[in-house]
Every structure is written in structure tokens, then in C-alpha cells.
Amino acid sequence: MRFEEFAAARMPAVLRFAGVLTGDRGLAEDVVQEVLIRAHKRWSQISELDRPELYVRKMVVNEYLSWRRRSWRLIPGGTAQDVDDRLTPDHALGHAERDALLAELGKLPRRQRAVLVLRYYEGLPDSEIAEVLGCAPGTIRGYASRALAALRVELAPHVVSEESSK
């Protein structure tokens, strides 16, 4: 697969993933662009991999985890297209709980957030999340349980039993 074909076919999903992972369009753009530039340079190797898309996601996660943006925090970043629609009367009540959850999600350490996004948005099993993050599956379960506890999300019984897979 050529890089251009990959970009056309697979990138929309990667872009959505980056949007969810970062929760910030500007950051998602920066992260994905950095990854694309690097992936483009090394495309001949990446395209040889079994699952180039998973590898690109891994690059996105790593870029997100390492992104240095401290001074950016101090700079106004809102743009017109980022205007939030959550305050319109129709949405306000229905989305209050979701907003609260998202606000708490925003406070999680990035690694924990990444684990939740990979597990609950991408639907990856813990073994693949471990591969993406470069650590042991047990570590992933630790991140996930800490993050879920922080968000006060109650686990469905079948997920708890997944612990037996170690």
C-alpha cells in the first residue's frame, strides 16, 4: 500500500482517534501531523508491517504522551470553530453528566487516558493496548482500574472476569 492510499483509506479513523485521544483539535492536528511526517519518511518499512494502521496509532499515542506543550497552555488557544455547543438550553441538561465525565477524563494522567481511549473507544483488548504502550498487560489493567476508579465508573461483571487472562 502506498502512503497516499493509506492516508486516503485509513486516516479518517486515525484522525477521529486522535481527536478522542487528545480531546483538543489543535493538539490532535499537531500530533497527527508530526506522526504523518515521520511515517511518510519511513513508509517503506511501516507498510511492510502486518498492521500498519495499528503501528500508526501507536505512533499517535506515543506522540500524544510525549508532546511538550507547556508554554502553549499559557497562550489563548480557542478558535471560532472550537466554540462549544454544550451550553445551548436543549443540550445543557442532557449533557451535563457527560460533560462532568469528560471534565474528569481531562484531568487523568495522559497514559491512563490513553488506556481508556484504546479500550473503550478503539475496542482494543488489553494485550494490544500493552503492545501499543510498550508495557505488560498487567500494567494496562492497573492503569485502567485506577482511571475507572477516578472516574467512578462501575465495571460490568464480564470485564472484571477478564482479569483471569493473566
Place this chain on the structure above:
Amino acid sequence: VRTEDDLRAALRALERHAPDLSAVLPDAAPGTGRRRRLPRWPWLRIGGPVLVALAVVAAVVTPLTVGNLLKHDLPNEPGGSATSDSARSFLEDAAARLTAAPAPAAGAYWRVSVFVGNLGASGPNAHPFIIDERDMLSTTWYPSSPSAKTVAYANREQTSALPTPGAAAAWWAAGRPSLPHRAAKEVPYPDFGSGGDLGDPYFGGQKLTTAQYRALPTSTAELKSAIEAAAREVPAPLPGQHPLTQEQKIFNVCLALLDHDPVSPAVRAAALRVLATLPDIQLEGTVTDSLGRKGAAISVPGITAIPWGTGWGQSVPASMDPKAYPRLRIVLSPSGVLLDEEYATTAPSLSGLSVFPPSGAIPGPTKCPAGWYPYDHGNSCAKDGDVVHDLGGGSFEITGPHGGPASGKVPVFLNQPKVAVPTGTVLAYRAFIGAEWTNDTPSASASVQHIPVTSVAPGTSSAGSSTAGSAGTRSSHVVILVGPPSD
């Protein structure tokens, strides 16, 4: 009760942050005029895919003596008046001193050491104080040889300093809590291709090799033409951003040369003279830089802090007033050495900044009165018609006709105490420790590991300080460096 399905639904709602494909492609189709460059600043590029293989090295390497690298300790110089004429004469004098000094012989590597940090708020909400988050010290080795690679050693040990007497007093009042500290980590640099790709440095919209840097002209007129040409290559800002003026681009290209690109002192001197030709250039006076060195602050009104430089077409969002942005000022030694790039507030309280009214701390979580919609657990309140801007990183700004009763029309940073800072406060900085040619082999031990910081007993100079938590004017002799938490 929240369920996993609630979490799934909430995550799907974040898809609205997905960028457009056209915004992220490395090279947009020709003719679109949309080509963004990588950030120029090395500290923004540390990490990447190598992170998972991050070599965590305890800081046991023998630190290089920094005395010889910290060459810019300067005597106190009288400040000049803030007029364009004195900025010109300062820059001309500095250029003359640069060219008079013997040019160093080129070596195998051009070694640059940089220290970055920014202000942040810390402490309990009742006693917030400002800390200087001294975040990263990095040394980058740019090779002369096109077959060698750029390498860098970054020490991400984070220490915190209390930058002012007011901050020290507030910290004392808060019961001297432990300050943020992160153990030292040595971070590998992203891979750069060889063949003369140096990595970060940009000359306007272009990337130059060491040889091209060496070939830059030393006459002011010729360098100015080259800089103007490079400035024209700077990509247009993205849609929804203010256009960049040619003066801003020229300022940024000059800054790139001065901020320790591998150029000769003669080229650097010519860059100073080009700066002197900018119509609005001004000398703000003598300031103390982020490492406690005295220097002259030079700026151009209206040139705002674009943290990554303009090299890749980044500009101020159109929804923001550029005048309300932090402004960029540079601190130069009398001999023309760039000491510091500083991002300073332009007003005591600015929409969109973690900057709050000079009256002092803003209380933490509040309950919203009837008719107001609580946002983010009551950290702020808003009414219909207000607009919430998600600034990322868990921070939000509310603008619109109402604002919030507790916060006013200021942004709300979740779980962070709010501290007032006055106009002119340096919010973020990039300080240069040294740059020189060397024949050393790149290694951690031959890179700067620590920088000396004046340390004084807490509380001694803070008595009688009135504005708790205020950043105020920085003054190196009251810096309190706090090491690892003692627990």
C-alpha cells in the same frame, strides 16, 4: 451510577475534535499555500516513538562544569530609555563588539544548551503561590559533517522555584508544601536523517545545512535580503489566524539566527543590525533574565509570542486580540549574545491566559447561583449565550455577555489555584546557557547537566511582602530553589 457505556458514549462525543485530513498532511497539494512546518524548538520535539524505549538514566553522570559554558554572566549595565533610537544604538554597539571578538574555529559539533520553563500556580486554594516550573535543560549537538546526526541530551528533571518575594511569602503562609518535582530523566532525541539535516533549526521557511549556515552573508544589506526572502517563504497562517506581518517574520528569522544557530559571530552581528532596521524596534531597559543574568530587553510592539516561531506559519487565532497576547521580548547581553526569549503578559488580567486580576487569588470551586449553569463542577458558571472555549489540557475559557460570577471573564483552570500576576510577568522563557564549537564526542557527561541557581533561606526576604502570590518583578537574589520533596 456511571457505566462503561456512559464512558463509551462520552468518548464518542470527543470525535468532534478530529482534525480535517487536509490540515495534517505533511505536504498539501501544490497551490493550496498550506504547508506547515515542524516546530523549531527542540524541547517540543523530544520524545516520539522512542518514548517507549525511553532510557531512564539516574542522574549519576558526572556533570560537566558549567562555569565555562555559562559565559554570559554580566555586570550590571545601566538601562537605556525605551526609544527606538537607543535600541538601534544598543544593537549597533553590540554588533560591533561581536565582530571585534575573535571568531572561534569551527569544530565537529555546534553545541547549544538551552533551559526552558514557565510560571504556574501551585499550593492550596487558600494560599496559592506562583512557581517557576523549571522544566527542561537540553544540550543539542549539531554536526558539521553531513554524514553525522544531530544528537541531543535532555535532562527533564523538573525543579520548582519561587520567583518572587511575594511567591515565597505565600508559599511560607501555605505551610511550605512540597513543590512539584520530577526526577531527572535522560530523553533521547528523535531520529534525524543524516545528509545535513540538522533537525530543528529553521531559517524562515527553509531548512539549512551547516554548510549553508556558514555561507550566509555577513553584510547587513545582503543578509537582510536573504532574511526577507526567507521570511517570504514562511507559510501563510492557517485559516482562522491573524496574518503575520513581514516585520514579525523578519524578527523571527533574526531570532532564529541569534538563538544559537550555527552561524559565525559576523552573521550574528549582521542579524543584530537587521533587527536595528525594524521601524518599531525598542529597548525596554535592563532586565534580569530567567537565569539571573542582566541584559537589555528588546522588543517590537505587537510582536506576540508565537511559541514555535513563525517558521511553520503559526499565528494568533483570529478570535483573539493579538494585543492581548503575551508579547515576545528578547534579552541580549551588551556583547550581542542572546540570553533569553521571554513571553510576557501585556495586561494584568487577560482573557485566555492563566492570569488573574491583581487583587489576588480567586477562590476555588464555587456554587453557581440559580439560573446559572455550572461548568466543570462549579469551577465556573455561565448563562445562555456565553461561549465556552476548550483550551485543552483541562482548561476552559468562558466569554460572552455574562461570564461567571466568581471568575469574571477569565479562563478557569481546573484544579489549579488562581494567582494574580501583573503586566509584564514572564510566563514562559527559553534561556540560552551557551553555544560553541567543540570537538568533543556527544555524550551526556559532555552536555550541561545542571545550572547554578542562587538559593536563599526561605522567609528571610519575604517579610513584609504585600501581594501574596504575585509574580512581580523577578529578582535573582530571592529565588528559592526547592529540591526534591523531603518526604
